[in-house]
Amino acid sequence: MLRTRLHALPPPLYRRVRRLWLSIVPIVQCSLAAGIAWWVAVVVFDHPQPFFAPIAAVLSLGLSLGKRWRRSVELVSGVVIGILVGDLLISVIGSGAWQIIVVVALAMAIAVFVDDGPLIPMQAASSAVLVATLLPPGGAGGFHRAIDALIGGLIGILIGALVPVNPAHRARRDAAGLLATMRDAARRLAHGLRDMDEHEVSAALASARGTQEAINTMRADMRGGKEVSAISPLYWSSRERLQRISATADPIDNAVRNFRIIARRALGMTQRGEALDPAIIDILDDVGEAFEVLRAMMIAKPNEEPDQADAARVLRSIARKAKPELVAHSSLSETAVMAEIRSLLIDMLMISGLRRSSAAATLR
Known part of the structure; x- marks a missing residue:
């Protein structure tokens, strides 16, 4: 009965409803992974603002099934590179427009040298920008952020295993x-x-x-x-x-x-x-x-x-x-x-x- 009603919808609406239906499980996976990654980083590791954890969890899963292991590795690697470059450089040269140029260029160059995956350079650049603009460098911040990214990637893989798409x-x-x-x-x-x-x-x-x-x-x-x-x-x-x-x-x-x-x-x-x-x-x-x-x-x-x-x-x-x-x-x-x-x-x-x-x- 439900299938008949769906097929009776106008074609553009039917395609959208079908696309949503086929994406329900990945959406649930991403939602659960984001919340659990945040909870683990805050409660278990006592990190005050672990926003890299839910971001990493969502990106490691995504809406597609393909290459989730590689996506998680690329994500964590990119975040670590961006954080380390951002923390080390910004703490020395300060913040500003030209400092962002230097930090992003160096983070992306290192990421490209490390691997040819498309996600690592983008994630390294975005993480470096966050450190250079919104997050104070220095102290244990860089280490905590890297740990948050690792938590998110691992939680994403775990959720993918325990709440899998058929x-x-x-x-x-x-x-x-x-x-x-x-x-x-x-x-x-x-x-x-x-x-x-x-x-x-x-x-x-x-x-x-x-x-x-x-x-x-x-x-x-x-x-x-x-x-x-x-x-x-x-x-x-x-x-x-x-x-x-x-x-x-x-x-x-x-x-x-x-x-x-x-x-x-x-x-x-x-x-x-x-x-x-x-x-x-x-x-x-x-x-x-x-x-x-x-x-x-x-x-x-x-x-x-x-x-x-x-x-x-x-x-x-x-x-x-x-x-x-x-x-x-x-x-x-x-x-x-x-x-x-x-x-x-x-x-x-x-x-x-x-x-x-x-x-x-x-x-x-």
Whole structure:
């Protein structure tokens, strides 16, 4: 009932509500980590104003799953560098505009020398600016601030482990969304080619071209999911499943790229008035149905259907139709389209769990 009501919302509002819903757990994680980090720094370590602790906790978690360990290390390193440089220099040269220039330049230079991560220089610079402008240097302040940053980073990792995002759910959702986009694009491409409709073929190509951000998100969430399953005891049993899901990242990416090539060649043929063999168009229609099976496979729970074997069975039946003999006497354009379809089928077979050698052998 709730899902139906959500889908009834205007598309812009639906996208915003969905985005908020998918971010609920990371928001809860960041909120808890910030409050707990502040409490630990104040009550346990008796630091009077430990604002670096909640800042570090929030930044170490963020709204994305990817590279949280590295983000925490970069954050703490950047804060420590900025604090030490700021405390040491400002206590000697005083505060002012040119002093800020010197402090920020030196902190960022040291940070870049230490590591090539993007967060360390920015965090070092911002920490140095805070010390140079708002926080009195000297004494134990610099040491306390470094400890606060470490507290925040560790609390962030701890909260990420104890209140985790379901690592498999996010990865499966991303992959299924991409496969659904490719399903619709393949169906649209086949329809456009049957009707020699340049607009439809162009729209199918545009849809495939617009997936790069979704691919990047999928890869990041798959990496983050593996990280969560390694850190959180609640999801240690999901490691093998996450490994299987993550193994589909490259084949999905390659399938999208191959489909773009097919659509681009098909668009050129349509613009020139060249009709594609109806048998090949039927195969593209079948490809759309196969993308739907792969999508259903991706969101199916363990021991539910369709599974990898079901998807591979569907794809093998399509592979048997994609015979080189179909283009034995065809034009170069038609032959090129068939070659790319066969490459696409190899990628799709790999999404279903086959190794590249086994997938390629299916299309010999």
